[in-house]
Amino acid sequence: MNNQEKEIFRETDIRPDEMIEKQEAYIEADREKLLRQEKDFVEISCPACNSGGSELIFVKNGLRYVTCKACKTLYVNPRPTAEILGKFYSESAVYEYWNKSIYPASDNARREFVFRPRVEKIVNFCKKYGLENVAMMEIGAGYGTFCDEARTSGFFKDVIAIEPTRAGAESCRKKKINVLEQPIEAVSLDSSVIDVIASFEVIEHLFSPKELLINCSRLLRKGGLVVFSCPNIVGFDNLVLGSASPTIDHEHLNYFNPHSLEHLVTTCGFNVLEILTPGKLDAEIVRKQVLKGNYTLDDQSFLHHILIERWDELGLNFQNFLADNRLSSHMWIVASKKG
Numbered sequence: 016m017n018n019q020e021k022e023i024f025r026e027t028d029i030r031p032d033e034m035i036e037k038q039e040a041y042i043e044a045d046r047e048k049l050l051r052q053e054k055d056f057v058e059i060s061c062p063a064c065n066s067g068g069s070e071l072i073f074v075k076n077g078l079r080y081v082t083c084k085a086c087k088t089l090y091v092n093p094r095p096t097a098e099i100l101g102k103f104y105s106e107s108a109v110y111e112y113w114n115k116s117i118y119p120a121s122d123n124a125r126r127e128f129v130f131r132p133r134v135e136k137i138v139n140f141c142k143k144y145g146l147e148n149v150a151m152m153e154i155g156a157g158y159g160t161f162c163d164e165a166r167t168s169g170f171f172k173d174v175i176a177i178e179p180t181r182a183g184a185e186s187c188r189k190k191k192i193n194v195l196e197q198p199i200e201a202v203s204l205d206s207s208v209i210d211v212i213a214s215f216e217v218i219e220h221l222f223s224p225k226e227l228l229i230n231c232s233r234l235l236r237k238g239g240l241v242v243f244s245c246p247n248i249v250g251f252d253n254l255v256l257g258s259a260s261p262t263i264d265h266e267h268l269n270y271f272n273p274h275s276l277e278h279l280v281t282t283c284g285f286n287v288l289e290i291l292t293p294g295k296l297d298a299e300i301v302r303k304q305v306l307k308g309n310y311t312l313d314d315q316s317f318l319h320h321i322l323i324e325r326w327d328e329l330g331l332n333f334q335n336f337l338a339d340n341r342l343s344s345h346m347w348i349v350a351s352k353k354g
């Protein structure tokens with residue numbers, strides 16, 4: 016779940032306070048459960064460039080965050096194995112709560128603010144790069160709303176959801192979406208028949224983002240597209256708030272920057288077509304932390320001037336500047352499988 020998107024729901028008042036409070040307790044329970052398996056965590060090299068050189072930046076909630084000296088990716092090291100993560104997500108109290116309570120309660124607003132714009136973006140990328148008669152696969156389909164909207168758009172000849180958690184797959188089935196309840200590495204299709212693979216806010220959670228990309232390449236036809244979104248660690252709210260950024264949490268293991276993500280995707284057999292940061296809420300995320308008293312801009316008068324004193328006048332322009340210059344924390348990458 017993406018913090019830049021979560022903010023939208025708070026603004027529209029569709030998540031009552033008691034829901035948020037309840038979620039905090041589930042997050043805490045999930046985190047404790049994960050950390051109880053710390054003795055089985057493993058050391059890795061950089062998830063973007065495979066370099067072994069790293070430097071400890073901070074420790075948060077018992078996890079060590081290091082930066083790759085070569086490509087500046089921030090990552091959790093040591094980290095839970097793929098097996099531990101598989102079990103963690105399938106039993107996650109937070110995800111069950113979202114599936115049972117928050118998703119159903121916020122479905123209409125999420126369709127309007129999150130999923131329809133996502134479908135429009137994917138359709139536009141397909142048109143821009145000449146894909147027709149498109150079979151689309153989403154990895155990490157969750158509650159299934161994106162796939163549902165994609166089908167409603169009428170643009171795709173086929174929509175396939177990959178959702179390894181039981182609760183998520185069940186939600187997809189209820190929407191009559193073609194769902195494969197298995198991890199991507201287990202998915203086997205007759206041949207490379209997929210034209211576009213979309214995956215939103217997934218790669219930052221994975222033990223090995225590289226494995227995901229290799230599996231995407233296996234399932235895509237030549238010239239097919241991958242479209243991923245994930246946090247950008249050199250985006251505004253992440254750089255300003257540092258370890259206090261709400262993006263830095265126990266679920267997120269990989270924090271790429273535009274260059275390191277480009278490197279990773281290229282080494283997995285793709286041509287990178289676009290890297291964008293279309294985030295809308297960086298400035299507001301920092302502003303809210305300041306207004307809540309969680310963060311101070313007392314020694315950063317320029318940012319105080321923009322985010323507090325002249326917010327109504329400058330806030331939107333400032334956010335647009337961030338988005339247009341790859342400075343937002345919400346990043347998209349579009350790449351095509353090499354022929």
Ligand SMILES: [Zn+2]
Pocket residue numbers: 061062063064065066083084085086087088275
């Ligand atoms: Zn690296």
